[in-house]
Amino acid sequence: MATEEVRLQSTVAGYTATGKLHTLSVWFILALRLMMGLAFFQSGFDKVLSGEFSAAGYLTGAAPNNGSPAADLFVAMGETGWFVDFVNVAVPWGEVLIGLGLIFGVLTRLAAFWGAFMMLMFYLGNWDIAHGYINGDFAYMLVFLSVAAFGAGRILGLDAYIEQYEVDGQPLVERYPWTRYFLG
Numbered sequence: 361m362a363t364e365e366v367r368l369q370s371t372v373a374g375y376t377a378t379g380k381l382h383t384l385s386v387w388f389i390l391a392l393r394l395m396m397g398l399a400f401f402q403s404g405f406d407k408v409l410s411g412e413f414s415a416a417g418y419l420t421g422a423a424p425n426n427g428s429p430a431a432d433l434f435v436a437m438g439e440t441g442w443f444v445d446f447v448n449v450a451v452p453w454g455e456v457l458i459g460l461g462l463i464f465g466v467l468t469r470l471a472a473f474w475g476a477f478m479m480l481m482f483y484l485g486n487w488d489i490a491h492g493y494i495n496g497d498f499a500y501m502l503v504f505l506s507v508a509a510f511g512a513g514r515i516l517g518l519d520a521y522i523e524q525y526e527v528d529g530q531p532l533v534e535r536y537p538w539t540r541y542f543l544g
Contacts (some may be wrong), residue, residue, distance in 0.1 A: 465517015
């Protein structure tokens with residue numbers, strides 16, 4: 361088995377971070393993508409099959425009762441009928457689609473972004489800082505962001521093929537560079 365280290369470097373706002381990744385890291389990046397994909401797919405699939413998912417009680421009850429700094433926002437969302445109807449469809453089907461995107465590595469960055477957004481909302485709604493500000497919801501949000509940053513859809517995923525699909529003789533991501541925000 362041939363392994364080596366890959367040098368990384370990134371500069372943001374004038375600060376440069378450097379490091380080295382072992383090439384075996386690719387398998388752990390793939391594992392993170394698949395783990396989050398399976399978790400979200402299963403959670404959404406269970407909600408869809410039961411047909412009984414309702415966010416109303418969560419929106420109006422959970423956040424205000426746990427001291428969330430976003431409690432007023434959650435109550436406002438929960439008291440808006442059309443928004444509750446939207447969330448009742450968006451959460452289960454969003455979880456299914458995010459899960460499938462990650463499992464198959466399709467539109468991975470887009471799926472990971474929406475997964476991170478959902479986890480941020482769950483973090484604020486499930487507010488519990490008794491043991492610090494970092495909990496499972498926050499950690500999962502960071503996993504989703506890592507999956508997106510690593511371009512995990514290129515690792516045994518369909519994004520690797522979609523990016524190279526030729527449009528007028530050029531790979532898709534070269535012809536349309538904005539697609540890199542969704543693929544990878």
